[in-house]
Amino acid sequence: MGDRYLVGIDLGGTAIKMGICTIDGQILGELERPTPKGSYVDVLKTFRTMVDELLQGLGLTKNQLTGIGVGVPAFLDVKKGFVYEIVNLGWKNVSLKEELEKLFQLPCYVDNDANTAALGEMWLGAGRGSNELICLTIGTGIGGGLILNGHIYHGAIGMAGEIGHLPVRPVGGRPCNCGGHGCLETETSASAMVYYAKEAATKPGRLKELSDKMGTITAKDVIELAKQGDPASIQILDQVSYYLGLSLAQLANVLNPQKIIIGGGVSKAGHFLLDRVRTHFIHFAIKKIGESTEIVTAELGNQAGWLGAARLVQQRLE
Amino acid sequence: MGDRYLVGIDLGGTAIKMGICTIDGQILGELERPTPKGSYVDVLKTFRTMVDELLQGLGLTKNQLTGIGVGVPAFLDVKKGFVYEIVNLGWKNVSLKEELEKLFQLPCYVDNDANTAALGEMWLGAGRGSNELICLTIGTGIGGGLILNGHIYHGAIGMAGEIGHLPVRPVGGRPCNCGGHGCLETETSASAMVYYAKEAATKPGRLKELSDKMGTITAKDVIELAKQGDPASIQILDQVSYYLGLSLAQLANVLNPQKIIIGGGVSKAGHFLLDRVRTHFIHFAIKKIGESTEIVTAELGNQAGWLGAARLVQQRLE
Incomplete structure (x- = not known):
């Protein structure tokens, strides 16, 4: 053989x-x-x-x-x-x-x-050695997967892991194509960042300048401007981090994962985003969960x- | 043998x-x-x-x-x-x-x-025949357990299932002894109902009358008065149902359980509570999850x- x-x-x-x-x-x-x-x-x-x-x-x-x-x-x-x-x-x-x-x-x-x-x-990337993982990929939308006991968890009818559709902002959140509203996806995806950036670009500032010059704004732009200290962009990153941290605490308090792995375009903001997410996560997590859960970026792209x-x-x- | x-x-x-x-x-x-x-x-x-x-x-x-x-x-x-x-x-x-x-x-x-x-x-009660369950017991506090793939799910360090500490009301919620605040337990347990009832009993109404007469109010009283049509008590039940429905949708959208089983003293409110919980649950759940997830009361006491x-x-x- x-x-x-x-x-x-x-x-x-x-x-x-x-x-x-x-x-x-x-x-x-x-x-x-x-x-x-x-x-x-x-x-x-x-x-x-x-x-x-x-x-x-x-x-x-x-x-x-x-x-x-x-x-x-x-x-x-x-x-x-x-x-x-x-x-x-x-x-x-x-x-x-x-x-x-x-x-x-x-x-x-x-x-x-x-x-x-x-x-x-889990096999070869940021989750190596862990059997309990919450994974999310934040791009245009948000994809999610749960690894429980070392295996993909599918749920009753195969729909488990839809982390992007956790309704994290029930009041004031935007409608989602899943039928709900205020989903993690409508609040923290790249598209959400662009939405909130365009809203911010109606007022004078660097987002408006960029939007006027380029005709559009990307999530990457928002992250870049935030890193450069632009207050409106930092505010968007803060809001994204808040809802990410909150929703991850909601899940982690119940699922008790070893690690939370964040991948996708938005995760390229790196420490700048993750440190903020972690702060909110720890605020909302049960003490032992906050202490024991690692939040890391995906490694395999x-x-x-x-x-x-x-x-x-x-x-x-x- | x-x-x-x-x-x-x-x-x-x-x-x-x-x-x-x-x-x-x-x-x-x-x-x-x-x-x-x-x-x-x-x-x-x-x-x-x-x-x-x-x-x-x-x-x-x-x-x-x-x-x-x-x-x-x-x-x-x-x-x-x-x-x-x-x-x-x-x-x-x-x-x-x-x-x-x-x-x-x-x-x-x-x-x-x-x-x-x-x-x-799962074995002999409301979850018979199901392998994927979210269970919660609403009494003085809220206990929770996850049955996934037919077995108790423990998570990375044995803390999985702490549904009572899902931070469902991050803004305006009460501090919790877990270190967080706005937990499901601080908003929907029997103690929470009593807390909100005592708050309501500062104003004239049947809750105040009862409180003055008995020197205290129980969650059972609130449920009973709500069933009799007392607006303040109904408002408390509505609030409890809202946070229960929301948090269960947050979990179910990610875990895709077959059933959600609610036990404990508060569940004795029966349909009066569960119908309200279900309405909020369906509002926040992914359509297919809302359609496929049963919310039932525990059977075994x-x-x-x-x-x-x-x-x-x-x-x-x-």
Whole structure:
């Protein structure tokens, strides 16, 4: 049988990231391709081509693979590997695990991409050595994953981990596309920062200057200006930190995680953001929880998704 | 070997509740005794006397027992069965599992009493058939337990499930003895209801009349007056329901439980309270979570604790 390798795939709305690694998580090769628009069949074809390309480049054959894991931006039945819907790709009701196993003749496993990213961080990133993690990825939206007892936690109908939809600001919060309002996502995502920055840019100041000059403002701009001392930008960061710290304390007081891992674009603000989040977190957390819970930034970046997807295979076979 | 029976013990600050049941949860006998004040040694002696009494009454012998489970109102190391502290009983650093096994020469298991109550409800109560539960007991304080994947979830250092200390009212909430403020416990426990009722009783109305007549007000009074249509009492119930509904949505959006089980004195308000809680819950929950999560009252009352403790034995041996 010889060596056994794992393939992980991170299916995104714009790109497919794929990699191959050993069962110990040593990365042997990676590939990225644009996600084909159209039927899921085209995506599966691309998967196949990419796997072949990866194997060929490494001088490996398919029978040296243990299996393939895929993270998808979808609501799905994890056990069956059945995807109910991927809005961004127009998928509906795809028996993805079945189709993958037909195509590759290998054990294939499918999970939500925020979950695989969390698993990746536990395996090889900021969560190494921890079995209890709350992970969130703060970008345009907020994705979340819970690792409990060393495994992705799915909940009753597979929806667990939707940290972005924790209603942290019930009064005065903005409406959310989940049907709720004042969700963590509407208050602390990159889009939320841009929203509040545009609001601030109606008054004179550096945000207005930037907005007038560039025609727009990004979350990165807000973070940059805050670091430079701009009061309106600092106020936005403070507000984001407050709601992040509060919501994380709400969760941590009940879940008692070892670590909270924050990834995504907004986490690039680094200590500037995290120190503020930590202050609010400690304020609202039970003393022992405040003392024992580490809040750290994600380490794997774009690789977390496919690495976690690869790890899925290993975990399911264990 | 013959039949195998389980003993469950619920160690409370004022009473010890103990029972014996079959591995299928059929109750054979129950006992209740006041909790001895003083050293833990006295409590162990009482355990021993009670077990002997139960066995004798049923014509059973100790070697027909599979093991003994104990729920304690403590922060503890569950794996080691080591109790750090039971404030109400003045216990500190007791190797309870070890002491119990020395005393009974049987496998013994120890867990937090809110956790065993949750496990009891899953096994034989309102959570039968569900593997994913959020349980809370609303009395003087609020106890909580999470059942995830069919087992008590303990978190990184055994503190998971402290639902009473979810900071649900960060602005305007009362300080909590956990070090935080605006906790679910300070806003929705029986004590909280009494606090808000006494506040309301400074103004003319039925709460004031009752308070003047009786010299005090209980949570039961507030519920009763609310049911009779007293506006001030209804307002207190509404506020309690709002914070309960909100906090449960905050948790359910992330944990995706099958059911939320509410027990304890306050839950005796029944539909009058639960319908209000549900309305707020649905308002703040992700649509699918709002639709799929049942909120129900606990069924086992005082038996939940010892039954769950008995179940501990069975689960650990499985």
